[in-house]
Amino acid sequence: MTLHLHDTATRTTAPFTPVQPGAVSLYVCGPTTQGDPHLGHLRTFLAFDVLVRWLERSGYEVAHVRNVTDIDDKILVKSAEADAAWWAWSLRFEREFQDTLDRIGNRRPTYEPRATGHVPEMIALMERLIERGHAYADGAGSVYFDVASHPGYGALTRQSLEDMQDAGEEMEPGKRDRHDFALWKAAKPTEPETASWDTPFGRGRPGWHLECSAMARKYLGESFDIHAGGLDLRFPHHENEQAQSHAAGYGFAQRWMHSGMVTVDGMKMGKSLDNFVTAARALAEHPAPAVRLALVSGHYRATVEYNATAMREAETVWERFRATAARAAERLEGAPLAAAEAPLADVELPAEFTAAMDDDLAVPEALAVVHREQAALNTLLAAPGTAPSAEVTSSLGRLRAMLDVLGLDPLGAQWGQDQGVSGAEHAALDALISSQLAAREAARAEKDWARADALRDALTAAGIRIEDGQDGARWTLETRD
Numbered sequence: 001m002t003l004h005l006h007d008t009a010t011r012t013t014a015p016f017t018p019v020q021p022g023a024v025s026l027y028v029c030g031p032t033t034q035g036d037p038h039l040g041h042l043r044t045f046l047a048f049d050v051l052v053r054w055l056e057r058s059g060y061e062v063a064h065v066r067n068v069t070d071i072d073d074k075i076l077v078k079s080a081e082a083d084a085a086w087w088a089w090s091l092r093f094e095r096e097f098q099d100t101l102d103r104i105g106n107r108r109p110t111y112e113p114r115a116t117g118h119v120p121e122m123i124a125l126m127e128r129l130i131e132r133g134h135a136y137a138d139g140a141g142s143v144y145f146d147v148a149s150h151p152g153y154g155a156l157t158r159q160s161l162e163d164m165q166d167a168g169e170e171m172e173p174g175k176r177d178r179h180d181f182a183l184w185k186a187a188k189p190t191e192p193e194t195a196s197w198d199t200p201f202g203r204g205r206p207g208w209h210l211e212c213s214a215m216a217r218k219y220l221g222e223s224f225d226i227h228a229g230g231l232d233l234r235f236p237h238h239e240n241e242q243a244q245s246h247a248a249g250y251g252f253a254q255r256w257m258h259s260g261m262v263t264v265d266g267m268k269m270g271k272s273l274d275n276f277v278t279a280a281r282a283l284a285e286h287p288a289p290a291v292r293l294a295l296v297s298g299h300y301r302a303t304v305e306y307n308a309t310a311m312r313e314a315e316t317v318w319e320r321f322r323a324t325a326a327r328a329a330e331r332l333e334g335a336p337l338a339a340a341e342a343p344l345a346d347v348e349l350p351a352e353f354t355a356a357m358d359d360d361l362a363v364p365e366a367l368a369v370v371h372r373e374q375a376a377l378n379t380l381l382a383a384p385g386t387a388p389s390a391e392v393t394s395s396l397g398r399l400r401a402m403l404d405v406l407g408l409d410p411l412g413a414q415w416g417q418d419q420g421v422s423g424a425e426h427a428a429l430d431a432l433i434s435s436q437l438a439a440r441e442a443a444r445a446e447k448d449w450a451r452a453d454a455l456r457d458a459l460t461a462a463g464i465r466i467e468d469g470q471d472g473a474r475w476t477l478e479t480r481d
Contacts (some may be wrong), residue, residue, distance in 0.1 A: 003058060003358045005226075006301060008234065008256040009156050013360050018225050019254060024060045025220040026052065027253070029212060029229035029237070030112070032069040033093040034078055037100050037279040039262045039295070039306055040269060044230040046292060046407070047259040047300035049106045051228070053405050054357050057345070065219045066109040067212060068094055070116050071205055076191055086195055087116075100279045104292050105407045105414045113215045115206050119197045121214040122206055125248060126183050126199075134247035138174025141186025141202030145209075145240070147179040150247045156256065157235045181240050182207040209240035216245075216252070223251030231258045231301075260303045262295075269306075277306060289322075289408055289415050290315040296406055300361055321403060324374050325410040327381050328396040332389055344409065347401035357405065366402065373399045433464060437473045 006013045018024050028048050031041060045066075055062050070090040079089035094114075102108075126143050129135035134149045147153050147161065154160055161179055171178050187196035187203045196203045216224065229238065238256065245252035261268065264275040282291050294314035298304045350373065356365035377395040400409050409415065436455055443452040456466055464475050 001355050001358045003054075004360055005255060005257065006360045008258050016225075016255070018060070019221075019223055022059070022061060024055050024062045024226070025224035026055075026062060026064045026226045026228065027212070027216045027220055027224060028064070028066045028109070029227075029233055030066040030068050031094070031097045032072055032074065032208075033090040033097065034072070034074040035093060037093075037097050038269070039264075039277045039279065039282060040230065040232075041097070042100070042104060042279055042282075042291070043262050043295050043304055044259045045101060045106055046104065046295050048228045048257070050296055050300070050363065050406055051226075051257070051361060052107060053407060054361060057349075057405055058358075062110070063220060064107075064109040065111045065113065065216065067215050068112060068114045069208065069211065070094060070114045071195060072208055076195060086192060100283070103283060104279075104288050107407075111219050113219065115211040115215070118211065118215050118218065119199075119206070121218050122184070122210050123199050125210065125214050125217075125244070126201070128248050129183070129244060132247065132249070134244070135183060136176065137201040138186075139202075140174055141184075141204045142172075142174050142182060143184040143201050143207075144175055144180040145183055145244050145247070146176065147181070147243070148177060150243050152246055153243045154239065156239045156242050159235070159239075181209060181236065183210045183244070209237055209244065212237075212241050213245045213248075213250075213252070216241075217250060224253060226255050226257055227253030228257040228259070231261055234258060257300075259300050260298075262304050262306055264305075265307045266305065282306075286311050286315060287318065289410075290318045293318050293406075293408060296363060296408075297367055299364060318408070321370075321374065321399075321408065322410040322415070324377055324381075325396065325400060328377055328392050328399075329411055331381060332392055332396070344397070344401045344404050347397040349401055349405075350398060353402050353405075363406065366405075370399065370402045373402065433459065433475050437466070437475065441473070 003016045004013050005016045026048070028045070031037065052062050052064050071086065075090050076086050079086040082089065098108075126135060129145065130137065130143070133146075135143055135145050137143045154164070164179060172182075184199065184201060184204050184207055187193075187205065196205050216227070227238065227241070242252055263269065264277055267275055269275055269277065286294075290311065291314070294306065294310055295304055297314070350369050353366050353369040356362040356369065359365070373395060377392070377399055380392055380395060400411060403409050404412060407414070436459060440452050440455040443449075443455065459466055459475070466473055466475055
């Protein structure tokens with residue numbers, strides 16, 4: 001089976017054929033740096049991080065662009081309320097986004113352009129649209145896209161102008177039609193002078209939609225393979241991007257991909273509902289790999305539910321992945337670091353896993369293959385005698401290679417040292433638990449079963465999971481409420 005991907009525009013899943021053979025051009029709508037990153041941001045960026053990983057694992061060279069909207073109305077309002085320079089406010093949260101994505105194992109994009117760095121490209125695009133009769137300047141510094149001039153407007157979301165909801169607000173001065181949208185916004189006397197640029201149409205700042213079209217063309221060309229983002233961006237943002245780019249005569253995105261939303265305890269996440277979860281809060285309450293697993297384990301187009309039960313399950317599953325890989329690595333090399341150096345790109349993935357990922361990134365089905373491989377590896381490690389090292393090596397390689405596609409290789413550079421606690425804490429805990437296990441083993445040797453059971457029960461009550469195997473007892477941390 002070749003790679004099939006869903007296209008939001010056509011609402012079909014079809015074989016993927018890139019514009020340039022062997023290469024994939026991908027544009028993902030990045031953050032607007034107005035405030036703290038939240039679970040919705042992580043959901044989107046992790047979904048398309050998995051896409052990039054699978055494309056690369058499939059042999060493609062990927063040009064991944066993720067923009068930064070570093071100026072807009074909310075940034076100006078919030079920075080003014082905080083008595084901070086708008087650019088300093090924006091940079092603060094741009095860095096917070098980057099640090100958070102690094103922490104959760106998101107690969108950095110090939111290019112990460114800021115809107116404010118591409119004003120010349122935006123001016124050129126506006127001039128082209130005006131020349132072609134699809135945009136107009138209002139004479140006061142603003143430029144608008146003439147929606148009625150482009151028959152294809154509404155194609156992405158399958159809406160007609162007549163069906164589009166009217167916000168009911170008073171039409172902005174300078175607009176010819178209520179549906180027209182701003183390409184460029186005239187400078188306001190209440191806003192900082194530094195938040196505007198000179199153009200042939202007057203001094204002002206970028207409209208949200210214009211910047212993405214301009215940057216996508218600069219870095220990926222007039223036609224590129226995939227435009228991606230959260231489902232909430234389909235309208236008006238992506239609809240407007242497509243309209244202005246097509247009206248300018250560009251092919252723009254050949255396929256649209258949108259990630260599903262995040263619900264918290266069964267409800268749409270929102271500050272007004274008091275269920276808004278920031279990335280910082282999620283990562284403070286749960287190990288980073290467990291958060292990542294929880295957000296990527298569903299299909300990227302489905303809604304992901306975030307709650308205490310889901311996170312307990314993700315923590316448990318992650319700990320089992322980690323413990324199995326660590327046991328296998330120790331069996332093979334005596335130290336996990338040696339096994340972590342295996343070239344995963346050379347590992348042949350199970351056919352069922354490949355088929356699942358080629359079927360529009362069907363991660364739930366792919367994870368089922370991962371769980372079967374983990375169970376098989378545990379069986380090898382628990383078998384009487386010593387399992388052949390070649391079998392353990394092959395099974396561990398397959399397990400790690402599949403998890404690596406999801407950004408969750410337990411022995412990789414990102415998570416290889418992650419034990420849920422710090423190294424010093426883990427060493428101290430290991431010393432204490434090992435002494436209890438030694439006492440338990442001594443009690444069993446003396447056939448003092450009551451004492452042996454009492455020691456095990458005490459460890460279990462403390463959240464320590466004990467596994468008896470051919471090599472003796474091992475411990476792992478259980479997740480707790």
